Amino acid sequence: MTTKFDLNDDSLVVIIGSGAGGGTLANELAQKGIKSVVLEAGRRFKMDDIENDEWKMFGKISWLDKRYVEGPARLAKDFPNLPAWIVKGVGGATVHWAGVAMRFQEHEFKMKTLNGVIPGANVLDWPITLQELEPYYVKAEKKMGVCGTEATGMPFHGQSSHYKVVAEGAKRIGAKCEQATLAINTEVRDGRPPCQVNGFCMQGCKIGAKWSTMYTEIPKAEATGNVEVRPQSMVLRIEHDKTGKITGVLYADQDGNQQLQKARIVAVAGNSIESPRMLLNSASSMFPDGLANGSGQVGQNYMTHTTGGVYAEFEKPVHMYKSTVVPGIVHEWKDNDPSRGHMAGYELEILHLGLPFMSAFLKPGKGGWGRELADSLANYDNMAGFWICGEDMAVESNNITLHPTEKDQYGLPVPVVYKTDHINDTRMRNHAYDRSKELFDSIGAIKVNNLPPYPASHNMGTNRMSEHARDGVVNRWGQSHEISNLFVSDGSQFTSSGTENPTLTIVALAIRQADYIADQMKKQLL
Amino acid sequence: MNKNKSADSSTKPNLGRRRFLARSSAAAIGVGALGSTLLSPAAWAAKAVGDHASATLLRMARDVFPHDRLEDKYYAQVLSPLAESALADKELAALLKDGVATLDEQAQKVFSKAYLDVASEADRVTLLKAMQDTAFFQKIKGDLMMGIYNNQELWPRFGYGGSAWEKGGYVNRGYDKNDWIEEV
Numbered sequence: 001m002t003t004k005f006d007l008n009d010d011s012l013v014v015i016i017g018s019g020a021g022g023g024t025l026a027n028e029l030a031q032k033g034i035k036s037v038v039l040e041a042g043r044r045f046k047m048d049d050i051e052n053d054e055w056k057m058f059g060k061i062s063w064l065d066k067r068y069v070e071g072p073a074r075l076a077k078d079f080p081n082l083p084a085w086i087v088k089g090v091g092g093a094t095v096h097w098a099g100v101a102m103r104f105q106e107h108e109f110k111m112k113t114l115n116g117v118i119p120g121a122n123v124l125d126w127p128i129t130l131q132e133l134e135p136y137y138v139k140a141e142k143k144m145g146v147c148g149t150e151a152t153g154m155p156f157h158g159q160s161s162h163y164k165v166v167a168e169g170a171k172r173i174g175a176k177c178e179q180a181t182l183a184i185n186t187e188v189r190d191g192r193p194p195c196q197v198n199g200f201c202m203q204g205c206k207i208g209a210k211w212s213t214m215y216t217e218i219p220k221a222e223a224t225g226n227v228e229v230r231p232q233s234m235v236l237r238i239e240h241d242k243t244g245k246i247t248g249v250l251y252a253d254q255d256g257n258q259q260l261q262k263a264r265i266v267a268v269a270g271n272s273i274e275s276p277r278m279l280l281n282s283a284s285s286m287f288p289d290g291l292a293n294g295s296g297q298v299g300q301n302y303m304t305h306t307t308g309g310v311y312a313e314f315e316k317p318v319h320m321y322k323s324t325v326v327p328g329i330v331h332e333w334k335d336n337d338p339s340r341g342h343m344a345g346y347e348l349e350i351l352h353l354g355l356p357f358m359s360a361f362l363k364p365g366k367g368g369w370g371r372e373l374a375d376s377l378a379n380y381d382n383m384a385g386f387w388i389c390g391e392d393m394a395v396e397s398n399n400i401t402l403h404p405t406e407k408d409q410y411g412l413p414v415p416v417v418y419k420t421d422h423i424n425d426t427r428m429r430n431h432a433y434d435r436s437k438e439l440f441d442s443i444g445a446i447k448v449n450n451l452p453p454y455p456a457s458h459n460m461g462t463n464r465m466s467e468h469a470r471d472g473v474v475n476r477w478g479q480s481h482e483i484s485n486l487f488v489s490d491g492s493q494f495t496s497s498g499t500e501n502p503t504l505t506i507v508a509l510a511i512r513q514a515d516y517i518a519d520q521m522k523k524q525l526l
Numbered sequence: 527m528n529k530n531k532s533a534d535s536s537t538k539p540n541l542g543r544r545r546f547l548a549r550s551s552a553a554a555i556g557v558g559a560l561g562s563t564l565l566s567p568a569a570w571a572a573k574a575v576g577d578h579a580s581a582t583l584l585r586m587a588r589d590v591f592p593h594d595r596l597e598d599k600y601y602a603q604v605l606s607p608l609a610e611s612a613l614a615d616k617e618l619a620a621l622l623k624d625g626v627a628t629l630d631e632q633a634q635k636v637f638s639k640a641y642l643d644v645a646s647e648a649d650r651v652t653l654l655k656a657m658q659d660t661a662f663f664q665k666i667k668g669d670l671m672m673g674i675y676n677n678q679e680l681w682p683r684f685g686y687g688g689s690a691w692e693k694g695g696y697v698n699r700g701y702d703k704n705d706w707i708e709e710v
Contacts (some may be wrong), residue, residue, distance in 0.1 A: 198691045
């Protein structure tokens, strides 16, 4: 039986987005008996839709609506219309994520206190601490089934050839390397099978061993009868009354018809480009700069992690594709040690690409051709490498804005993403390139290729959490400073990016936010 | 060849140069044989652009993603559907014809001969490099990238496994197998 709610039912929570934030929030609320409608812009995929094929899945599940990348960074040249590599579908980016689930470190909640004012950056402390979030990290790890943690007791995946090669290099240069804590089953758990190492984590896990709201939180939420998911529902604007309280959400349904769903509370979880875009698109005479934007910070401080790739070639086979996509992490440099020449830390995440994607990312852009590239690709089976994932400094001018004239298929202004490096990012990336080369040279690499950043799967910061209303968009609960029944539930509420992959923290925050919303509803404060 | 300024460019320069020279001469020998076999008009159907353009495009394709051990048919498999579409698509036909004409013009200007007759790979690469930003070059490059590296038939030649779920993944098929790393 599928639950259907009336458009005029104004007792509902309306959640926009069904990924790590929205999907988790819907299920957490549903388990407490709180009813919600989930508006998801993408369609609902079935397990049969998932294939072990990089380009087919890219074409099938990616968010490919028109966007612009601007700024002097190379990404704007290489991928002028693809700032982010995320998903349009029920489950959102949790369909695509590699499953890496790491907690933030204590210092990452207070980067401003730690490093002081950094010129050219807009760094801020979180209004919460690691201690406050810890119980929710435990809940998130249990929910998602994160291997290698106390919370689950589930063992690691075992050392793949790709892991062994990098771990040996790390050992020789004295760098810490460990298997990755992945939200991918290594045992039957939560009705899902253990990983069989298909090596296509990022194309959607064909067997459902990897946690994704697509087949965990969403169906569990629906099974309670408290949730209605409406796929192919693109939000056009969020509406409010004279007092400034949110009253409902206007969206285009799967047939392109406009519908207005009334709401008691609205939670925005459309990822860090769409979430601020919705708030900006909802500007009104009362909120001329967009909803929740009294601080002017909506859409600002866009962070992606400081990234790049390093792939080394060897004389003997590594067959890196025979592995979970991220089998391990070199986390020697994850601390904040300015003596390295940069603030904040980074991880080297061992990560494989298949041959099709390697041909696109090894030397991206118009110049990606020629014998040197072809020779490296001919050596594909002898490659090992990683993706650099470092803390990205909040910079106010890295932002999401609305195109002044161009509209998308829904009639909404196309989002423009401006992103460029802070000098700290450049220094960090260069440090990571240098250490990577040492690591690979120590085990006899015949060639080490440095890859520039590719479209970001980690998108954060554009509706950031702050203690004071003047510095950010939402408070310690992800609740708008200005509009009490408007919440942000995705990575856009991150105050800093940390070095860790964002999903676990998004889920922990969503579980915590659900507790808060339930409590406030009970007290009749919402 | 255009040597990329990547981190390795300072390492083993002699090896790089030797490899490069060896390949250049191999390529030069290849060119000598082209007229009779490699680039015969029968190598791939190209009514839309004619024999000369067909031969030029095939040479260009092999210069863009050179894999000396890959047979012509794999490059032709990319070009044939393109030429086929050009029969019905005037814009595409013009893109290909004009692209080849420009390539030849540049070759005449710099080397006083058609692109096909420029013997050294390095010289041909110089010409291509100058056209890198054109829609023509990017179209050929993009189609080749998909046609070569996203070609399932070729994956085993590159040591890539492709779809694995239907075979039970690699959990029992050697995901942890590595017999050399500890002895490096």
